[in-house]
Amino acid sequence: MLFFAWRGAGCLALIVPIAVLIAAQFCIDGVMGQGYYSSHHVVPPLALLVSAVIVWLIGRKVNRKEALFHTYPDTGMVVQKREPHTFLGMPLEWSAVLLLLYAAYMLLK
Numbered sequence: 001m002l003f004f005a006w007r008g009a010g011c012l013a014l015i016v017p018i019a020v021l022i023a024a025q026f027c028i029d030g031v032m033g034q035g036y037y038s039s040h041h042v043v044p045p046l047a048l049l050v051s052a053v054i055v056w057l058i059g060r061k062v063n064r065k066e067a068l069f070h071t072y073p074d075t076g077m078v079v080q081k082r083e084p085h086t087f088l089g090m091p092l093e094w095s096a097v098l099l100l101l102y103a104a105y106m107l108l109k
Contacts (some may be wrong), residue, residue, distance in 0.1 A: 008085035009062045013095040018029055020051035045103040052099035059085065059093025 006013065017040035033104040037043050049073045068081045 003087070006085075007088045008083050008092075009058070010085050010087035010092050010095075012058055013087035013092055013098075016055050017048060017099055020054065021047050024050075042099040044109070045106040048099050048103035048106070052096040052103065055099060056093045056096035058095065059091060063091055063093065 021044065024043065028037045028043055029035065062085045069078055070081055071078050085092045
């Protein structure tokens with residue numbers, strides 16, 4: 001049995017935080033000086049907070065789209081076809097909560 005960790009745009013729950021963390025490291029180190037990002041333990045959780053907001057907004061947008069309706073000509077039955085965008089079986093916007101929890105863990109450790 002194959003198991004996929006995401007469905008639809010759910011892969012953005014991984015891509016967005018990685019991209020934001022990399023961009024934050026380059027930007028913070030470029031502005032504040034080499035090594036600032038890695039020597040200050042508050043910066044990566046803040047980058048995760050930003051990525052959680054982005055993932056939440058993307059998830060709300062893609063999971064809110066209108067459903068497609070298909071009418072079978074034989075029976076006249078109308079069926080709603082809607083593919084949810086999920087990561088680890090939960091809607092994409094809820095995966096932002098995982099990012100927030102991990103950011104809180106990073107701050108407290």
